[in-house]
Amino acid sequence: MQGLTRKIVGDRWDSTFVARLRRYVEFSASDIEDLRDLLEGEQSVRKRRDVVVEGGSHAKLSFVKDGFAARYKVLRNGKRQIVNIIVPGDVVGLPGSFLDAASFSVVALTDMKLEVCALDDYVALCYRRPKFGLALSWLAVHEATTYAEHIVDIGRRTALERVAHFLLEIHARLAAVGRAAATAFDLPVSQEVMSDALGLSVPHINRMLAELRESGMIALAGRHVSFADLRRIQQLAHFEPARLTRIPTPSRPAAALVTKRAHAVDRHVGRA
């Protein structure tokens, strides 16, 4: 059952997603082999179509090889909130697989290429190679952190700061998987999408972009964004890149379990 899969999958499938997983843990060649065997082949999704992630036992995990998507929710009043922009190297299907009702949907913002595997199979792999379970945890935590930053964005930043922060965040995420230059990138996203991601109206997004342009912080050529002065815009946006640690390797197999006394934490109050 190996040869077949590998042939369909091709030889350099591992680029984006394995690179992503390797940010969290070290994987051996045989680990990667095992993962590769789970893949059911490449899927394409057209721009504007939903990326389907059936619930229950048919649930799938999809690794984004190429293209952009957005996870969103539509309220009864018709407003849409985009919760996350999905970029190459991301995994689609995590929340979807875990919740009965798909309370969130995912649309392709561009044509996409996905590598799909069944959640059940991935879980089985985790039992054989626990490393993958941990990698999944890290991935999920990383995603949660992205969401957390998004909350700060929407909750307490001004419109201008939000837009700036949004651009910087996407840039950083693309750069992390080698899809962006040092100070520029392509953002295949309309202003309407940005407005739904940032909780602003389209006209206002437009004005803020204009302001960033006029103040010389960014340059726009179609949907190519470049940062004129990275420092300055980072400062404006209160942006700080997330530096994540890797999963501790089990060097000491079942580490010394020293029992410690319970003690009160003694630190200062948490307000500024």
Place this chain on the structure above:
Amino acid sequence: MQGLTRKIVGDRWDSTFVARLRRYVEFSASDIEDLRDLLEGEQSVRKRRDVVVEGGSHAKLSFVKDGFAARYKVLRNGKRQIVNIIVPGDVVGLPGSFLDAASFSVVALTDMKLEVCALDDYVALCYRRPKFGLALSWLAVHEATTYAEHIVDIGRRTALERVAHFLLEIHARLAAVGRAAATAFDLPVSQEVMSDALGLSVPHINRMLAELRESGMIALAGRHVSFADLRRIQQLAHFEPARLTRIPTPSRPAAALVTKRAHAVDRHVGRA
């Protein structure tokens, strides 16, 4: 190394947190034993103090036995955004353990009791019992989903809806761990905290609470909240409880890995 730990920990430590983990996977008595052995003892944190989660290899996971906390970030302009309210049964230390710099902090909103274990030890346990790695993934995904809902809240709901949704969400989370009645609960949280969680000003929170009271949706007695008409307020808030699925058990040890053809997804567009 067992007996000692167990004595300190006490006999019914498992109530809240194990109940929480059991929402995701089935655990045997011996699984629980192993987890228990990791615990370093109970910690107390006083109201208004930071819950410390050292980074790097000293990272700790803390299981909240009792009390409330808030994960937050303070911007340079002095504004604070609370990203998540932490309730009994939650785990503190996930993002903190994974990121180098503690970009978020956690304050105790009330006096708290925590059960602490070293992240390294938990990781080691995951290698021995992969189930725990998966449980951690589910926990993290669940948390991410909570965050996602919070983004929708702040991004696209009116102030009134936000406050209503906030109350309903906390209520649901408390009810899930047996800390709330069917239509009432205690919310040990000041209006300032609510304002920082919901991205609103304190006076406005106050008005919205008053409005909910006047319209007969809630009753407030000090910090005891009760819902007069659950349906109505749920409707107002666009609230739908999250129903999560459990981790598929590896019934078929290394499930049949059938290779499937790559095929394009064919569904309709994702807008309303």
Place this chain on the structure above:
DNA sequence: CTGAATTATTGATGCAGATTAACAAAAAAG
């Protein structure tokens, strides 16, 4: 190449919610 559909841009108007400032009511501290 041409009309249709998105997407971007700009302006005028209104309102939701911020801000500021008191003051009342509770807790907490002493």
Place this chain on the structure above:
DNA sequence: CTTTTTTGTTAATCTGCATCAATAATTCAG
């Protein structure tokens, strides 16, 4: 019980951004 600190409540004013509306510029489909 008194003082201090924290929390809640209310009101007056101001503003950032939504909303609505119209037009230009693109992109897409045939």
